[in-house]
Amino acid sequence: MLTAAARDKLAQVSTATITTVLFKRGLRNQFLQGPQVVNPRAPRLVGPAYTLRYIPAREDIDVLKVFEDRSHPQRKGVEECPAGAVFVVDSRGDPRAASAGGILITRLMRRGCAGAVSDGGFRDTPEIAQMDWPVYHVRPSAPTNLIHHHAVDLNVPIGCGGVAVYPGDIMVGDGEGVVCIPAHIAEEVATEAFEQTVYEDFVQEQVDGGAGLFGLYPMIDPATRERFLAWRKAKGR
Numbered sequence: 171m172l173t174a175a176a177r178d179k180l181a182q183v184s185t186a187t188i189t190t191v192l193f194k195r196g197l198r199n200q201f202l203q204g205p206q207v208v209n210p211r212a213p214r215l216v217g218p219a220y221t222l223r224y225i226p227a228r229e230d231i232d233v234l235k236v237f238e239d240r241s242h243p244q245r246k247g248v249e250e251c252p253a254g255a256v257f258v259v260d261s262r263g264d265p266r267a268a269s270a271g272g273i274l275i276t277r278l279m280r281r282g283c284a285g286a287v288s289d290g291g292f293r294d295t296p297e298i299a300q301m302d303w304p305v306y307h308v309r310p311s312a313p314t315n316l317i318h319h320h321a322v323d324l325n326v327p328i329g330c331g332g333v334a335v336y337p338g339d340i341m342v343g344d345g346e347g348v349v350c351i352p353a354h355i356a357e358e359v360a361t362e363a364f365e366q367t368v369y370e371d372f373v374q375e376q377v378d379g380g381a382g383l384f385g386l387y388p389m390i391d392p393a394t395r396e397r398f399l400a401w402r403k404a405k406g407r
Contacts, residue, residue: 171218172217172218172340172353172356172357172360173357175360176356176357176360176361177216177217177360179360179361179363179364180214180216180340180342180351180356180360180363180364181213181214181216182364182367183342183360183363183364183366183367184344184346184367185201185342185343185344185346185347185348185349186346187363187366187367187370188200188342188349188351188359188363189201189349190366191359191362191363191366192349192351192359194362195355195359197352199332199333200333200349200350200351200352201331201333201347201348201349201350202287202289202306202330202331202332202333202347202348202349202350203289203331203332203333204263204289204308204331204332205287205288205289205306205307205308205330205331205347205348206306206307206308206347207304207305207306207343207344207345207347208292208295208298208299208305208306208307209298209299209300209301209302209303209304209305210345211302212285212301212302212303212304212305213302213303213304214304214342214343214344215256215284215285215287215304215306215341215342215343215344215348216284216340216341216342216343217254217255217256217283217284217285217340217341218252218254218255218256218337218338218339218340218341218353219255219256219258219335219336219337219338219339219340219341219350220247220250220251220252220255220256220257220258220283220324220325220337221258221259221260221323221324221325221326221327221328221330221335221337222243222244222247222257222258222259222260222269222321222323222324222328223243223260223321223322223323223324223326223328224259224260224261224262224269224290224315224319224320224321224322225262225319225320225322226262226318226319226320227267227315227316227317227318227319227320228320231320232316232317232319232320233316234314234316236316242321243321243322243323243324244270244274244315244321245274246324247321247324247325248270248274248277248278248281249277249281250324251278251281251283252283253281253282253283254282254283254284255283255284256283256284256285256286256287256341257278257283257285257286257287258286258287258288258328258330258335258341259286259287259288259289259290259330260289260328260329260330260335261288261289261290261291261319262289262290262329263289263290263308263331263332264290264318264319265290265291265307265308265309265311266290266291266311266313266317266318267290267291267311267313267314267315267316267317267318267319268290268291268292268293268311268312268313268314268315269288269290269291269292269307269311269315269319270286270288270292270293270315271292271293271294272292272293272294272297272298273294275292275294275298275301275303275305276301279301279303284304285303285304285305285306285341285343286304286305286306287305287306287307287330287341287343287348288306288307288308288330289307289308289329289330289331289332290307290308290311290319291307291308291309291310291311292305292307292310292311293310293311293312293313293314295307295310304343306343306347306348325337330350331348333350334350335350336352336353338353339351339352339353339356340352340353340356368402368407369389369398371407372398372401372402373386373387373389375401
């Protein structure tokens with residue numbers, strides 16, 4: 171389970187920094203390809219994955235009447251996704267029909283979930299774009315999910331944006347997209363990514379002031395390290 175301290179750290183670091191920290195651990199394919207934020211003004215996305223898996227729809231099965239069934243995985247998932255979790259949808263990278271729409275997204279938000287991610291599309295995106303809640307998808311998609319998607323599984327391992335997402339993996343999203351952190355290393359990744367962010371903020375300030383890269387980035391010059399430590403102390407970081 172992700173601690174509050176780790177969640178707070180992940181909310182302050184970029185997906186770019188996290189991917190570098192993961193790369194150091196041999197993980198090269200954790201950034202979801204395709205999903206982008208619908209509402210850039212929303213808070214950062216941070217939380218454990220709760221997953222929904224779609225397979226291709228079939229005309230004799232996927233009719234509007236299926237939504238009357240309380241066990242329908244899409245509707246059941248929206249009602250059961252835990253507070254603080256991210257609703258992650260495997261739409262097989264197919265945005266021709268919506269993974270969900272504004273009503274279901276609103277329900278997730280009001281239930282205290284942390285955000286929604288799909289490698290397909292959401293509908294009602296003009297309204298979703300005004301919500302103060304993080305939502306990521308490939309592109310807007312007005313048609314109902316039943317046209318191309320059949321919901322089959324909840325909270326099982328899925329593929330989303332070409333990344334294996336296991337229930338409980340930690341999803342982090344910012345203006346560049348979404349990264350998936352394996353649950354068992356999330357705490358250490360949060361700590362290292364936070365430390366790297368502090369250092370890179372120092373580097374950015376130095377470079378913006380005219381400093382060159384050598385000895386600074388990466389920091390191999392002892393004198394630079396002393397300047398960094400003094401800067402960090404002065405900034406209270």
